[in-house]
Amino acid sequence: MGSLASDHNEDDQVPTIDYLMLFSPDPHQRSKALDHLTHACLDFGFFYLVNHGIPDDVFESVFKGISDFFDPTEVEDRRHEGMDDYFNRMREVVRGLGKAVSKTLGFEECYIDKAFNLESGFDVSAMNLYPPNFESKGAVGVPDHTDPGFFVSLIQDINGGLQILSHTGSWINVVNMPPNAIFINLGDHLEILTNGKYKSHVHRVVVDNNKVKRISVATLHGPSLDTMVKPAPEFVDDSHPPAYRGATYKQSLEANGGDEIDVQSSIDQLRLQAL
Numbered sequence: 001m002g003s004l005a006s007d008h009n010e011d012d013q014v015p016t017i018d019y020l021m022l023f024s025p026d027p028h029q030r031s032k033a034l035d036h037l038t039h040a041c042l043d044f045g046f047f048y049l050v051n052h053g054i055p056d057d058v059f060e061s062v063f064k065g066i067s068d069f070f071d072p073t074e075v076e077d078r079r080h081e082g083m084d085d086y087f088n089r090m091r092e093v094v095r096g097l098g099k100a101v102s103k104t105l106g107f108e109e110c111y112i113d114k115a116f117n118l119e120s121g122f123d124v125s126a127m128n129l130y131p132p133n134f135e136s137k138g139a140v141g142v143p144d145h146t147d148p149g150f151f152v153s154l155i156q157d158i159n160g161g162l163q164i165l166s167h168t169g170s171w172i173n174v175v176n177m178p179p180n181a182i183f184i185n186l187g188d189h190l191e192i193l194t195n196g197k198y199k200s201h202v203h204r205v206v207v208d209n210n211k212v213k214r215i216s217v218a219t220l221h222g223p224s225l226d227t228m229v230k231p232a233p234e235f236v237d238d239s240h241p242p243a244y245r246g247a248t249y250k251q252s253l254e255a256n257g258g259d260e261i262d263v264q265s266s267i268d269q270l271r272l273q274a275l
């Protein structure tokens, strides 16, 4: 395994997107915010989302629920209520963001909602608790991967550990996420739909710097399972032949083998060889 403390780490150059501004009634503000989002999607593939309207206490109750869940002395409790509230609110934020991202692609705002049939979208959440682990230098919490789905939303109780590979090939330490921001990462299926225009970025979690436990919730927001996802005709032409084969979301979640849906990336299996 290579060195994780790479020479090329960059401390946090993650764009910040103001959700409210994307829907500002002032057309000038709105268009500035959308330009900013276009830049974040094209040149980064990830960003901090602020002003999303999910109250702080909703995040707090999710972290508390996860903390209790991993605590063997804690009995089964009411954690599900807080979780459901969080998931429902996050889904709404993500659908709103889909409208804005549709516009950055030059489409009507319902484009992503329709392309992925988000009325019955398939979301999966990973709830992670990383214990303090500063003795095992270089330990990998989660190895390099991209995620299926069109957006991944991530919340965390403290900064530190998440690294994402930038478009220039350097690992960015995600360490300056504002409290109660949502880290949004574009997923494999947005990359497929846009024929590689909006890319899904490799990320990982290192735990060697954690002095205290860290909790995160990563939700993979996906199309409905029966949605056929393939490069949309708008992104395909002679100089941009289709770079991925089409598959239903379910098929792509099964493409790693086995008969079961797994929620690992299978974008490598869907990539077509360049002629």
Ligand SMILES: O=C(O)CCC(=O)C(=O)O
Binding pocket: 126, 128, 142, 147, 154, 161, 162, 203, 204, 205, 216, 217, 218
């Ligand atoms: O915990 C994190 O910061 C990221 C976890 C992650 O990438 C995932 O669950 O897909």
Ligand SMILES: [Fe+2]
Binding pocket: 145, 146, 147, 152, 203, 218
């Ligand atoms: Fe991930």
